Each structure stands twice: as structure tokens, then as C-alpha cells.
Amino acid sequence: MNALPLNIDGATGVPLTEQIVSQIETMIRSRRVLAGAKLPSIRQLATEQSISRFPVIEAYDRLASRGLIQARHGSGFYVANHVDEHARDAGNCDPRLAEEESSQILAQFNYPGETLKLSSGFIPEAWRDVDGLTQAVRQASRADIASVIDYAIPHGDTNLRQQIQMRLNTLGINADLPNVMITSGASQALDLVVRYMLKPGDTVFVEDPGYYNLFGLLKLQGVRLVGVPRLANGPDVEMAEALLKQHTPKLFFVNTVFQNPTATNIAPQIAFRLLQLATQHGFTIVEDDIYADFQTVPTQRLASLDQFDRVIYVGGLSKTLSSSLRIGYLAANRELVKNLVDVKVLTSLGGTRFAESVAASLLERGTYRKYLERLRKRVRDSLSSAVQQLESYGWDVFDQPSGGNFVWAKVPGIEDSTKLVSEALKFGVTLAPGNYYRPNGEACAWVRINSAYAGDRRAARFFEHMTQTARA
Amino acid sequence: MNALPLNIDGATGVPLTEQIVSQIETMIRSRRVLAGAKLPSIRQLATEQSISRFPVIEAYDRLASRGLIQARHGSGFYVANHVDEHARDAGNCDPRLAEEESSQILAQFNYPGETLKLSSGFIPEAWRDVDGLTQAVRQASRADIASVIDYAIPHGDTNLRQQIQMRLNTLGINADLPNVMITSGASQALDLVVRYMLKPGDTVFVEDPGYYNLFGLLKLQGVRLVGVPRLANGPDVEMAEALLKQHTPKLFFVNTVFQNPTATNIAPQIAFRLLQLATQHGFTIVEDDIYADFQTVPTQRLASLDQFDRVIYVGGLSKTLSSSLRIGYLAANRELVKNLVDVKVLTSLGGTRFAESVAASLLERGTYRKYLERLRKRVRDSLSSAVQQLESYGWDVFDQPSGGNFVWAKVPGIEDSTKLVSEALKFGVTLAPGNYYRPNGEACAWVRINSAYAGDRRAARFFEHMTQTARA
Numbered sequence: 036m037n038a039l040p041l042n043i044d045g046a047t048g049v050p051l052t053e054q055i056v057s058q059i060e061t062m063i064r065s066r067r068v069l070a071g072a073k074l075p076s077i078r079q080l081a082t083e084q085s086i087s088r089f090p091v092i093e094a095y096d097r098l099a100s101r102g103l104i105q106a107r108h109g110s111g112f113y114v115a116n117h118v119d120e121h122a123r124d125a126g127n128c129d130p131r132l133a134e135e136e137s138s139q140i141l142a143q144f145n146y147p148g149e150t151l152k153l154s155s156g157f158i159p160e161a162w163r164d165v166d167g168l169t170q171a172v173r174q175a176s177r178a179d180i181a182s183v184i185d186y187a188i189p190h191g192d193t194n195l196r197q198q199i200q201m202r203l204n205t206l207g208i209n210a211d212l213p214n215v216m217i218t219s220g221a222s223q224a225l226d227l228v229v230r231y232m233l234k235p236g237d238t239v240f241v242e243d244p245g246y247y248n249l250f251g252l253l254k255l256q257g258v259r260l261v262g263v264p265r266l267a268n269g270p271d272v273e274m275a276e277a278l279l280k281q282h283t284p285k286l287f288f289v290n291t292v293f294q295n296p297t298a299t300n301i302a303p304q305i306a307f308r309l310l311q312l313a314t315q316h317g318f319t320i321v322e323d324d325i326y327a328d329f330q331t332v333p334t335q336r337l338a339s340l341d342q343f344d345r346v347i348y349v350g351g352l353s354k355t356l357s358s359s360l361r362i363g364y365l366a367a368n369r370e371l372v373k374n375l376v377d378v379k380v381l382t383s384l385g386g387t388r389f390a391e392s393v394a395a396s397l398l399e400r401g402t403y404r405k406y407l408e409r410l411r412k413r414v415r416d417s418l419s420s421a422v423q424q425l426e427s428y429g430w431d432v433f434d435q436p437s438g439g440n441f442v443w444a445k446v447p448g449i450e451d452s453t454k455l456v457s458e459a460l461k462f463g464v465t466l467a468p469g470n471y472y473r474p475n476g477e478a479c480a481w482v483r484i485n486s487a488y489a490g491d492r493r494a495a496r497f498f499e500h501m502t503q504t505a506r507a
Numbered sequence: 508m509n510a511l512p513l514n515i516d517g518a519t520g521v522p523l524t525e526q527i528v529s530q531i532e533t534m535i536r537s538r539r540v541l542a543g544a545k546l547p548s549i550r551q552l553a554t555e556q557s558i559s560r561f562p563v564i565e566a567y568d569r570l571a572s573r574g575l576i577q578a579r580h581g582s583g584f585y586v587a588n589h590v591d592e593h594a595r596d597a598g599n600c601d602p603r604l605a606e607e608e609s610s611q612i613l614a615q616f617n618y619p620g621e622t623l624k625l626s627s628g629f630i631p632e633a634w635r636d637v638d639g640l641t642q643a644v645r646q647a648s649r650a651d652i653a654s655v656i657d658y659a660i661p662h663g664d665t666n667l668r669q670q671i672q673m674r675l676n677t678l679g680i681n682a683d684l685p686n687v688m689i690t691s692g693a694s695q696a697l698d699l700v701v702r703y704m705l706k707p708g709d710t711v712f713v714e715d716p717g718y719y720n721l722f723g724l725l726k727l728q729g730v731r732l733v734g735v736p737r738l739a740n741g742p743d744v745e746m747a748e749a750l751l752k753q754h755t756p757k758l759f760f761v762n763t764v765f766q767n768p769t770a771t772n773i774a775p776q777i778a779f780r781l782l783q784l785a786t787q788h789g790f791t792i793v794e795d796d797i798y799a800d801f802q803t804v805p806t807q808r809l810a811s812l813d814q815f816d817r818v819i820y821v822g823g824l825s826k827t828l829s830s831s832l833r834i835g836y837l838a839a840n841r842e843l844v845k846n847l848v849d850v851k852v853l854t855s856l857g858g859t860r861f862a863e864s865v866a867a868s869l870l871e872r873g874t875y876r877k878y879l880e881r882l883r884k885r886v887r888d889s890l891s892s893a894v895q896q897l898e899s900y901g902w903d904v905f906d907q908p909s910g911g912n913f914v915w916a917k918v919p920g921i922e923d924s925t926k927l928v929s930e931a932l933k934f935g936v937t938l939a940p941g942n943y944y945r946p947n948g949e950a951c952a953w954v955r956i957n958s959a960y961a962g963d964r965r966a967a968r969f970f971e972h973m974t975q976t977a978r979a
Contacts, residue, residue: 064789
């Protein structure tokens with residue numbers, strides 16, 4: 036290569052190495068030198084610029100470590116290929132690391148005609164309290180003018196936080212108001228925790244199988260996922276203990292009640308062991324309790340034992356009240372909540388004040404409680420008939436589902452759930468393959484079935500067909 | 508120190524270095540060894556575990572580079588102090604880096620009795636179209652049941668995106684639907700860009716003075732801010748060119764129209780020079796056009812020259828329609844929008860569908876357009892009387908404000924705006940000191956005044972008092 040048009044000046048006070056790095060980087064990014072071009076040798080550049088070789092060596096080293104140039108053995112330095120792509124995903128987030136998860140989430144928003152979405156994460160529209168919601172919407176727009184105009188307050192609507200606080204107290208979690216913040220869905224709560232506590236290369240423990248949106252969120256930010264098998268009574272603590280000999284997770288994400296996708300609850304002795312491990316190994320547990328409101332009689336929560344020492348508690352109203360309003364919440368120790376509110380405000384300014392006001396009014400007036408009584412019965416009934424139906428067709432159901440929307444099921448003799456997915460399509464049924472629910476996309480025999488849709492005739496025909504196919 | 512209870516096993520297949528790092532890290536984080544404790548020497552640990560010294564050297568090195576242990580010259584290795592704090596802010600975000608910005612944002616949400624918030628960023632509640640908003644809220648809840656129940660679609664409401672697209676077209680920006688995404692306020696748009704394109708240690712250019720929420724967002728994520736002076740016709744391009752000799756910014760954030768806080772517009776020749784610099788130096792410009800809707804006759808936009816090659820365009824409805832609804836948007840090239848939608852979905856699942864539906868209906872029905880006509884007149888009138896008033900009291904006003912809410916003003920002879928802040932309090936007026944609007948909190952003589960509140964008698968008394976004080 037000919038001389039690079041560098042302009043190195045020892046008198047500016049800027050270190051020579053920095054001047055070289057900055058000027059060459061600019062040439063590369065602005066495509067004035069192209070991918071594959073050879074750079075002058077270290078000796079040549081030093082001579083041209085009448086400087087010593089050391090700053091040039093250091094500059095090339097830095098450019099190489101940032102992927103902008105490459106050393107080829109015995110031949111010198113070259114501008115790297117794909118510098119553009121490198122430059123493009125050079126931020127804290129790389130969506131290519133979570134491509135499967137994002138396309139699966141996006142696929143849920145496609146409405147391909149008439150297929151039955153049997154793995155859906157949502158309850159049917161007809162089960163929602165549309166009347167209660169529209170009344171609350173009108174009421175809020177009349178009674179609370181600020182709610183249609185102003186920014187939400189940083190911690191979230193105070194009345195809503197009080198309602199959440201009371202709800203936590205009934206679960207045995209001693210939350211005061213400063214322990215509670217409102218988030219834009221449980222998604223923002225998880226995202227704030229990830230941003231504040233993790234950086235690329237960190238390790239976390241997740242349940243296997245578990246929640247794929249969470250896996251995507253973590254992968255997007257370069258976090259390493261280690262799966263801990265989910266058993267019928269909670270995460271496999273023996274396995275967790277063995278994995279802790281090799282890994283130092285900062286966080287362990289656990290879905291305590293009606294776990295997604297196994298529909299099981301954590302047992303008290305497992306919760307206790309898990310908290311012991313957290314203390315011994317210095318990690319924090321994120322207790323994802325998003326299905327809490329489907330439950331009539333509370334079972335064990337991690338936060339009710341630990342009281343915010345090593346537990347961050349996350350919940351929300353999207354699964355029951357409304358997914359549109361994006362009402363989630365996070366409860367943790369005051370110091371952490373204070374810091375997460377700072378991050379929330381700096382990154383989003385705050386939530387949708389109107390949505391918070393609507394949710395607060397539904398909770399305060401008892402409308403939500405009455406709706407939950409009806410909804411719980413529906414969810415219970417559809418779950419038990421889905422389990423009965425699947426078992427009658429000879430499917431295996433994971434343990435005895437404790438409650439919630441989901442059945443985690445498989446067909447005896449079929450070890451690869453992608454076979455179920457392709458067969459389902461023939462019956463007008465779309466299914467997500469079970470490997471989506473595994474932290475690193477491992478093969479899986481199981482699929483998640485939303486019990487609310489299992490009564491559809493297309494589902495029934497598919498269930499029957501599969502066991503016949505497996506037997507054949 | 509006595510022997511550490513390590514359990515190093517050469518037969519597991521896990522490298523010895525990793526085993527040592529992981530086990531010592533766990534002891535430190537779980538507080539089984541405390542800050543200040545001395546670790547065994549390299550030789551001692553190697554002997555105890557019957558392994559060579561190399562993995563121990565490497566392990567101590569890694570622990571030290573992560574701040575968990577410290578070498579003290581001639582004396583050995585010790586557990587670092589403040590490991591806990593280190594562990595706590597080990598994520599991608601450190602709110603301590605943006606403490607000033609977050610406390611200033613939070614302060615806007617305190618309502619200390621009767622003080623007049625003269626630096627406020629908001630228009631008065633009475634100027635909003637409360638009737639239009641409440642009608643649209645009721646209308647959406649009646650006509651669009653999905654809007655109160657379902658998740659928003661990932662790109663945002665299609666009708667709303669079409670409205671935004673038409674708006675961009677009238678500004679000369681050739682956006683198609685795939686170029687446009689809805690965000691939760693302009694804040695989420697900026698946050699998505701920062702997360703996707705920047706990592707800690709990266710450099711960006713910002714305007715000086717400029718938007719402090721943006722400065723906070725960037726600092727939170729460890730980005731280095733280099734301020735480019737904002738002149739009456741846009742950023743100082745001569746200075747930008749000089750700074751580009753020392754810095755390699757990835758992004759340059761520019762507020763083209765009614766800039767916050769100087770109230771000035773970018774001139775066509777400055778826009779052109781800026782885009783030339785972007786091409787030559789390979790950076791991207793984020794065009795923050797949040798005050799666009801205050802403007803009647805469009806002036807130069809960067810995106811209308813560049814058409815999404817090196818410009819990302821950000822806007823929103825919070826300044827005019829409603830801050831509660833959190834409606835922002837981003838327009839950029841299709842590839843980037845696709846990737847940012849992935850990041851949006853993975854980190855937030857999506858926006859508030861109901862808010863999007865309300866905004867879409869207000870824009871479609873022309874209610875928003877009619878409201879803007881009334882609002883623009885009010886904003887124009889209040890701006891010109893505020894300027895007149897300030898000048899009549901002998902204050903200096905930055906150039907001739909082009910429009911929008913703000914006046915950037917100072918008192919001749921007073922070089923430190925914190926003096927204005929403390930004096931203002933005596934008159935029941937709260938002001939933000941001008942250094943908040945400077946990228947690194949540099950001293951500043953100027954303050955931002957929201958013209959809508961300048962007519963208040965407390966403000967008038969304060970304006971008069973200050974010039975008398977300065978003269979005395």
C-alpha cells in the first residue's frame with residue numbers, strides 16, 4: 036500500500052498512538068480504505084511520520100483487537116473484511132445472538148389466516164374483562180385529567196403501588212412502598228435488572244425448560260445461559276449445586292408458580308435450598324411470578340422466605356388484566372429499587388400514566404378481584420379438560436400441572452418435537468417446537484400447549500393423529 | 508492466610524485456571540472471605556493443590572483485572588475492598604455516572620408547594636387538548652376492543668405509522684412504512700439507538716448546550732461525550748472538524764429545529780457540511796426532531812438531504828399531544844429499523860397498544876392538526892412576550908429564538924447561573940442551572956426559561972431583581 040494520508044502531530048498533546056488509531060479508524064469507517072487493503076508496515080509508517088515504532092505497534096495492536104484490521108502471518112496488516120457489519124453491531128446489544136427468540140416472538144404477531152395457535156402465551160380475548168376495562172378507561176379519562184396528559188411519576192402511580200404492596204403482603208412478602216416500582220410490563224422489570232446487574236460474558240442460571248423471551252433478552256446482551264433442569268417441584272437443586280462448582284452465576288431466574296412451560300410450583304424445601312445456595316455462592320435470585328394472579332391459594336414464594344435479601348421479585352398484569360396496558364412491577368430492597376428507578380428514568384423517562392391510572396382504578400374498586408374469580412375458574416376448567424383430553428389420546432403430560440395456562444406434553448415414542456410442529460400444520464395448527472423453551476435451543480421431545488385452545492376440533496384431531504402416527 | 512478450602516480437580520475437564528477463579532470469586536461474593544483478607548501466595552496455593560504455578564498466576568491475574576483482588580507490592584494478594592459495590596454496579600448501566608441528570612429529572616416530579624417551575628420542559632396543562640384526548644380515549648375503547656387487551660404489534664400501530672410517514676413526507680423525508688417504527692416516547696428511540704450502536708468507552712458528539720436527559724442516558728452506559736458548541740445556525744462545524752482530528756465519534760446527536768435549550772434552527776449550509784463530515788469520518792447523525800410539531804413552515808432537516816444513509820430521525824408527540832401516552836417514533840433505513848425492532852421486542856415486547864390506538868385516531872381524524880394550529884399560536888405568542896419581557900429587564904437572550912418553548916437567557920455581568928438559581932428561590936421560582944445543559948456539567952452563565960411560565964408575576968419580579976443585583 037502507498038503511504039496513508041495520516042497527519043500525526045507530536046505537538047498537539049494527543050498521544051501519538053491515539054492519533055494513529057483515530058485517523059486509521061476514520062479512514063476505514065468512512066470507506067476511504069477498503070476491506071482487504073494492505074496497511075503500510077510498522078517500520079514504513081514510523082519512517083514516513085518520523086516517529087518511533089512503538090506508538091505504531093501499539094496502534095496496530097489496538098486496531099486489531101477491535102477487529103478493524105487483521106495481521107496475516109508473515110505478510111503484514113490488512114483492513115478487516117466486514118468492518119461495516121462489525122461497526123453496525125458494535126453496541127451493547129446484538130440481535131443476531133437472539134435471532135431465534137425474536138423471530139418466534141414476532142411470529143406470534145402474524146395472523147396467518149385460520150391456523151390455531153396452540154402454543155400461544157395469551158388467554159383468549161373472550162376471557163378478558165372488556166367491559167371492566169372500557170369502563171375503567173372512561174372513568175380514568177373523566178376523573179383524572181393529569182392521567183391523559185402528564186408523564187407518569189418515576190416509581191409509578193402511587194395508588195397502583197399501594198395495591199401491589201397489599202397483594203405482596205398477602206403472599207407473605209413484607210414490602211413497603213419504597214420496595215415497589217411499576218414497570219412497562221414484567222419485560223421492562225427483567226430488562227432493567229439485566230442492564231443494571233449484567234454485562235456481556237457474565238453467566239446466569241435459568242430454568243430448563245423456561246421462558247424464551249427471557250433467554251432472548253439475555254442473549255441479546257451477550258450473557259451466557261446455563262440451564263438448570265426444572266423438575267416437578269422446582270429447579271433441580273442437586274444439579275444446580277454441581278453446576279456451581281464450574282460456574283459463578285450472578286443471577287438465577289426462577290418462575291416459582293405455574294412455571295412456564297411446565298405448569299409446576301416450587302416446593303418449600305426446594306425454595307429453602309435454593310436460597311441457601313444463593314447465600315453460599317453469592318448470587319441473586321430473580322423470582323418471576325408473572326402467573327401469580329391465576330392462583331387462588333398461595334403456595335411458597337422465594338421472596339416470602341428471603342424478604343429481599345437475595346431475591347428480586349417480578350410480576351405483572353399482562354397475563355390476566357390486559358397485555359395492552361403494559362403494567363408490570365418489581366419489588367426488591369430499597370437501595371436496588373432506587374437504582375433501578377434511576378435507570379428506568381434515564382432510559383425511558385417513565386411509563387404510560389394513563390395505563391397506570393386505569394389499572395389502579397380496577398384494582399382499587401375490586402373489579403379486578405371479581406374478574407380474577409371468574410378467570411381462575413375458566414383457566415382451571417380448561418386446564419383439567421386439556422390434561423384429560425391429552426391423556427385420553429395417549430400423550431404424556433409433565434407431572435400433574437398445578438395451574439395456569441400451559442400443558443407441557445409429548446407423544447410417547449417421538450423424541451423430536453419438530454416432528455409434532457410439521458404434523459400440526461397439516462391440521463391447521465401452529466405449534467412452537469420444544470427446543471425454543473430450552474436455554475440453548477437443545478433438542479426437545481416436549482411442546483407447550485395453551486389449554487385454552489386445546490378444546491378446538493383441529494387440536495383434537497391433531498392429538499389423535501399424533502399418537503396413531505407414533506404407534507405406526 | 509490459611510489454606511483456602513478450594514477443591515481443584517484436574518479430571519473434570521474444566522481448566523484449572525477457571526476452577527480457581529470461579530471458586531475464589533464465589534468465596535469473595537458470598538463473603539466467606541472478607542475484604543482485606545490475604546490470599547495464599549502463588550507458590551503456597553500451587554503446592555497445596557499439587558498443581559503447577561501457571562494456572563494460579565493466571566487466575567490471580569484475572570481476579571485482579573476484575574477488581575476482586577489486589578496485589579500489594581512485595582506483600583502478596585488481598586481481597587479488594589468494596590467488592591460488594593463493585594459487584595452491584597457490574598452491569599451495562601451505572602446510574603452513579605449520571606447522578607446529576609437523574610436527580611434533575613426526578614426533581615421535576617416533586618411538587619414543592621407553590622414554586623414556579625421556570626425551567627420546566629412541559630407546556631402548561633391548560634394548553635393541552637384535554638377534550639380531544641378524552642374523546643379519543645372513549646372512542647378507542649369502544650371501537651377497538653383489541654386496543655384495550657392485546658399486545659401492540661412490534662413495529663407499532665400501522666395506522667399511526669402511516670400518519671407519521673405522511674408527516675415525514677411533508678418534511679421532504681422519503682420514508683416508506685418499513686422505515687418507521689413507533690417507540691415508547693422519543694426516549695425509547697434514543698435508548699434503542701444507544702444500546703444497539705454504542706458500548707462503554709465509545710465516543711459521541713453532542714451539542715453544547717443540549718438535552719440533559721440524553722447526556723444522562725449516554726453517561727449511564729459509559730459513553731464519552733464530546734460537546735460541539737451550538738451556534739445560532741446549528742452546531743459549530745469548524746469546531747466539529749477540529750474535534751474530529753482527535754476523536755472518532757460513532758454518533759452525533761443534533762436537535763435540528765427549536766433546539767433545546769437555544770431555540771434555534773439549523774441552517775441549510777450547516778446541515779450540508781455536517782453530512783459531509785459524517786460521510787468523511789464515518790459517523791451517523793441522530794436527528795432529534797422532537798419539537799417539529801411546534802413549527803408551521805418547515806425549515807431544513809438533515810434527513811431530507813440525506814434520506815437515511817447516515818441519518819437516524821427521531822420524533823414524538825409528548826411535547827404537544829400528551830406526555831402520558833408515550834408516543835415516539837424513529838425513522839431510518841430498513842435494515843436498521845428491522846434490527847431496532849428486534850431489540851425493542853426482546854427488551855420490552857412492545858408499546859402500549861391502547862395509547863397507540865388513541866394517538867392514531869387523533870391524527871387520522873384531524874383533531875391533532877386542529878389542536879396544533881391553536882397550540883402553535885399560543886407558543887409563538889408566549890415566546891415573543893417572554894423575549895420582550897426579558898430584554899426589557901435587560902437580560903441577554905441567545906440570538907433570536909426561532910420558536911418552541913424555550914428562551915436561553917443570561918444576565919449581563921453574572922457569569923455563574925447557580926447564582927440565578929439561588930436568587931430565584933427567594934421569589935418562589937425554581938430554575939435549573941445552565942451547567943445541566945452542558946455535556947460534562949461545565950460552568951455556564953445561561954439558564955433555560957420556559958416562555959409559557961415567564962408571564963407569571965413571580966418570574967417578572969425575579970427578572971427585574973436580577974438585573975438590579977447585577978448592576979449593584
